[in-house]
Amino acid sequence: MRSLLAALVATTCLVSVAEAATVFPLDRATILAGSPFDMKVEFDAVVAPGDVTVTINGEPAEKVLGKSVAFVEKEKGVDASAVIVRAASIAKPGTYTVEAKAGGETKTVVWEVFATPSTPTAKNVIFFLGDGLSVAHRTGARLMSKGMHEGKADGRLNMDDIPPVAFIGTSATNAVATDSANTMSAYMTGHKTAVNAIGVYADRTKDPFDDPRVENIAEALRRTTKKSIGVVATSEIEDATPSAVVGHTRLRAEKAALVDDFFAVKPEVILGGGSAYFLGKATPGSKRKDDKDYVQMFRDAGYTLATSKDELATAAGTNSGKILGLFHTGNMDVTLDREFLKKGTVSKFPNQPGLVQMTQVAIDELAKNPDGFFLMVEGSSIDKMSHPMDWDRALVETIEFDKAIGVAVEFAKTHPDTLIVVTGDHTHGVSIVGTVDDDKPGADMREKVGTYAEAGFPNYEDKDGDGYPDRVDVSRRLMLFANNFPDYYETFRPKLDGPFEPAVKNEKGEYVANEQYKDVPGAVLRTGNIPRNGDTAVHAVDDVVLQATGPGAEGFRGYMEQSDVYRALVDALAIAPVQN
Numbered sequence: 001m002r003s004l005l006a007a008l009v010a011t012t013c014l015v016s017v018a019e020a021a022t023v024f025p026l027d028r029a030t031i032l033a034g035s036p037f038d039m040k041v042e043f044d045a046v047v048a049p050g051d052v053t054v055t056i057n058g059e060p061a062e063k064v065l066g067k068s069v070a071f072v073e074k075e076k077g078v079d080a081s082a083v084i085v086r087a088a089s090i091a092k093p094g095t096y097t098v099e100a101k102a103g104g105e106t107k108t109v110v111w112e113v114f115a116t117p118s119t120p121t122a123k124n125v126i127f128f129l130g131d132g133l134s135v136a137h138r139t140g141a142r143l144m145s146k147g148m149h150e151g152k153a154d155g156r157l158n159m160d161d162i163p164p165v166a167f168i169g170t171s172a173t174n175a176v177a178t179d180s181a182n183t184m185s186a187y188m189t190g191h192k193t194a195v196n197a198i199g200v201y202a203d204r205t206k207d208p209f210d211d212p213r214v215e216n217i218a219e220a221l222r223r224t225t226k227k228s229i230g231v232v233a234t235s236e237i238e239d240a241t242p243s244a245v246v247g248h249t250r251l252r253a254e255k256a257a258l259v260d261d262f263f264a265v266k267p268e269v270i271l272g273g274g275s276a277y278f279l280g281k282a283t284p285g286s287k288r289k290d291d292k293d294y295v296q297m298f299r300d301a302g303y304t305l306a307t308s309k310d311e312l313a314t315a316a317g318t319n320s321g322k323i324l325g326l327f328h329t330g331n332m333d334v335t336l337d338r339e340f341l342k343k344g345t346v347s348k349f350p351n352q353p354g355l356v357q358m359t360q361v362a363i364d365e366l367a368k369n370p371d372g373f374f375l376m377v378e379g380s381s382i383d384k385m386s387h388p389m390d391w392d393r394a395l396v397e398t399i400e401f402d403k404a405i406g407v408a409v410e411f412a413k414t415h416p417d418t419l420i421v422v423t424g425d426h427t428h429g430v431s432i433v434g435t436v437d438d439d440k441p442g443a444d445m446r447e448k449v450g451t452y453a454e455a456g457f458p459n460y461e462d463k464d465g466d467g468y469p470d471r472v473d474v475s476r477r478l479m480l481f482a483n484n485f486p487d488y489y490e491t492f493r494p495k496l497d498g499p500f501e502p503a504v505k506n507e508k509g510e511y512v513a514n515e516q517y518k519d520v521p522g523a524v525l526r527t528g529n530i531p532r533n534g535d536t537a538v539h540a541v542d543d544v545v546l547q548a549t550g551p552g553a554e555g556f557r558g559y560m561e562q563s564d565v566y567r568a569l570v571d572a573l574a575i576a577p578v579q580n
């Protein structure tokens with residue numbers, strides 16, 4: 001019996017070894033016709049070069065890809081062989097079956113190469129990405145900004161009038177859960193990839209810059225059109241989401257290299273934080289390890305530099321056509337701090353523009369191009385404030401994001417050839433459960449949480465009509481909870497002293513509840529439900545909602561993989577018509 005089992009196990013292993021090679025692009029990849037991509041086959045063992053065959057639809061790979069195939073006998077740090085084809089492309093749409101063989105290993109994958117319609121439906125695309133944008137953020141922003149009585153909202157967000165048209169599956173190639181790198185990369189390249197990867201498939205070697213590349217939308221637009229490109233974010237501009245418009249690396253943390261990628265593509269408008277990666281290492285505060293002064297390099301390339309909201313206004317008036325706006329060394333402060341509480345790093349960076357101004361300047365500047373434009377606008381800190389469960393900051397960020405959408409909606413009224421997409425990259429595990437009412441008797445904050453009928457309605461006010469609540473610390477506030485968290489003290493109150501830091505590291509390197517909040521009256525300790533190396537709440541696997549309006553919006557329907565969104569975008573712009 002034992003030997004029979006052993007034989008069975010051995011057979012199973014043999015079979016799995018024989019099919020173990022990995023081919024990038026992965027099975028079921030969708031590839032834009034004519035777009036450059038790297039193909040890589042990773043064999044599981046060292047194989048002889050003469051033993052290797054890679055065919056595509058039965059023909060030698062090099063013939064179909066138009067590029068020579070490089071054989072690597074032993075990959076660095078890996079005791080196995082690979083073949084790599086750099087910057088391959090396939091012009092003719094259709095189904096392509098790739099078969100790789102060496103020794104006992106075979107692997108078959110199928111790619112779909114697609115062309116776009118020959119006539120564009122949209123001239124401009126404005127892609128709004130609310131980082132971490134979940135349904136609770138939208139509901140909370142509406143309730144906080146507009147109010148509600150007798151169960152009906154007292155007003156509508158701008159995004160409320162953009163039809164929700166698709167649910168987006170955000171999972172990565174290596175996990176159901178996901179981060180902002182691989183998710184935005186899927187939107188911007190049409191290929192799904194692994195957590196932390198941007199513009200590349202994640203291969204097995206350590207080098208974060210040798211992975212098989214795929215073309216991103218900025219490169220595709222440069223290759224096929226004369227359109228302008230804009231990237232706007234409230235985070236560091238070389239953070240995962242904005243850099244996925246232009247970048248290639250296995251590791252999103254390679255931020256200096258992602259600035260190199262920005263310079264290679266040179267979007268006409270670049271607005272955000274993250275100046276520390278634009279300055280050579282000799283400059284105080286620089287986070288580069290080389291001497292490259294990208295501020296000077298962009299200037300030499302004809303860009304007007306802006307480092308404050310006033311300079312941004314001036315740059316917008318100079319007609320330079322190219323603006324580099326860097327308003328913070330790191331992530332820009334959130335709206336609640338920037339405009340109202342003056343906390344965070346606002347005393348150090350007192351003159352930062354908001355997303356609304358940045359969006360307006362970007363659209364005005366890009367719209368000067370008669371060939372049209374692609375603009376990506378990220379509300380970065382919806383996510384950055386949802387991680388620490390700082391819901392007031394996250395909701396006010398969502399309101400600001402919505403106001404930026406309003407700028408685009410206004411533009412589209414006079415430019416109906418503009419496709420507007422509004423979506424998130426992934427969700428957070430957050431819900432609104434009711435309210436918390438300070439006027440309920442007693443000191444126990446938990447007993448002041450109103451659920452069901454006890455919730456009533458929150459009493460935020462917007463007397464000055466700016467769309468933001470005049471204050472967030474009203475007596476009856478929205479109560480949001482994350483469904484996952486490290487150990488932390490729930491205070492049931494807005495964090496007026498600056499962004500919330502729920503957990504801090506102990507001497508064992510584990511995250512424990514931040515004692516700073518222990519003595520807030522009524523605070524309760526919540527024992528975490530995520531591993532102890534996690535300092536904040538994490539992303540959820542739930543689908544995100546995608547909304548679209550304008551020409552090309554019909555390309556988004558039902559459930560879509562995140563990578564399929566790319567196809568709808570390039571279809572609208574018709575950047576790869578079928579070649580006859």
Ligand SMILES: [Zn+2]
Pocket residue numbers: 132180383384387539
């Ligand atoms: Zn996040």
